[in-house]
Amino acid sequence: MWNIPNLLTSFRILLIPVFLVFFYLPIKEAQFIAACIFVLAAITDGLDGYFARKLNQHTKFGEFLDPVADKIMVAAALIVVVEYYQTFWITIPALIIISRELIISALREWMAEVGKRDAVAVSSLGKIKTTAQMIALTGLLWDANLFVKTTATVALYTAAVLTLWSMQVYLMSAWSELTAENNTN
Numbered sequence: 001m002w003n004i005p006n007l008l009t010s011f012r013i014l015l016i017p018v019f020l021v022f023f024y025l026p027i028k029e030a031q032f033i034a035a036c037i038f039v040l041a042a043i044t045d046g047l048d049g050y051f052a053r054k055l056n057q058h059t060k061f062g063e064f065l066d067p068v069a070d071k072i073m074v075a076a077a078l079i080v081v082v083e084y085y086q087t088f089w090i091t092i093p094a095l096i097i098i099s100r101e102l103i104i105s106a107l108r109e110w111m112a113e114v115g116k117r118d119a120v121a122v123s124s125l126g127k128i129k130t131t132a133q134m135i136a137l138t139g140l141l142w143d144a145n146l147f148v149k150t151t152a153t154v155a156l157y158t159a160a161v162l163t164l165w166s167m168q169v170y171l172m173s174a175w176s177e178l179t180a181e182n183n184t185n
Contacts, residue, residue: 003057005066008048012069015041016076023080023141034080035142041073042134070130071101077137089153090140093160097133100163104170111174119173129162 015037023034048066052058078094085091104120111120132155139152171178 001059001061003051003059003062004055005048005052005057006059006062008044008051009062009065009069012041012044012048012073013065015044016073019073020076020080031141031143035138038073038077038141039134039138042138045070067105071105074133074137075101077141081137081140084143085140090156093156096160097163100167104167107170107174111177114177116174116177119177120170123166123169125162125166125169129159129166132156132159132162 019034019037019041022030022037024030025033045066048062052062075098078098082091082094108117108120111117136152136155136159139148139155142152143149
C-alpha cells in the first residue's frame with residue numbers, strides 16, 4: 001500500500017493545511033509561498049500517476065486517494081481565491097468548477113455501482129481542464145501583478161468552460177444508464 005505513488009498522494013494531502021497556513025500568514029511573501037506549495041502539490045499529482053504507470057504500482061487505495069487529494073486541494077484553493085477576491089467574476093467560475101466535481105464524483109460512484117465505471121473514466125479533456133485550473137489557481141493565489149491576475153482569470157474561465165464541456169461528455173457517456181427504466185419491479 002505505501003508505494004511511491006501513494007506516498008506522493010498522501011504528501012499532497014498533507015500539503016493542504018500547510019498551503020492554507022502560508023496563504024494566511026501576515027508576511028509579504030505569504031501568497032507567493034502558498035502558490036509555490038500549490039504548484040508542488042500539482043507536480044506530485046503528475047508524478048504519482050507517472051510512477052504508478054512506470055513502476056507498475058497501481059493500487060486500489062491509490063485509485064481512491066488520488067482523485068480525493070486532487071479535489072480537496074483544488075477546492076481549498078478555489079475557496080481561498082473566492083474569499084480573497086470577493087467578486088462574482090471569480091466566484092461564478094469557482095462555483096461551476098466545484099459543482100462539476102461534485103456532480104461527476106456522484107456520477108462515477110453511481111456508474112461504479114451499476115458496473116459501468118469505465119464509461120466515465122478520466123479523459124484527456126479532463127486532464128486539459130485540470131491543467132487550466134492549476135495555471136489559473138497558481139496565478140490567482142500569487143496575485144503578483146495585473147498581467148498575472150488577468151492571465152489567471154482568463155485561465156479560470158477557460159477551466160470553467162472545459163469543466164462544463166467535460167461534464168457534458170461524461171453525462172452523455174452515462175446517459176443511457178441514467179435514463180434506463182428499472183424493470184426489476
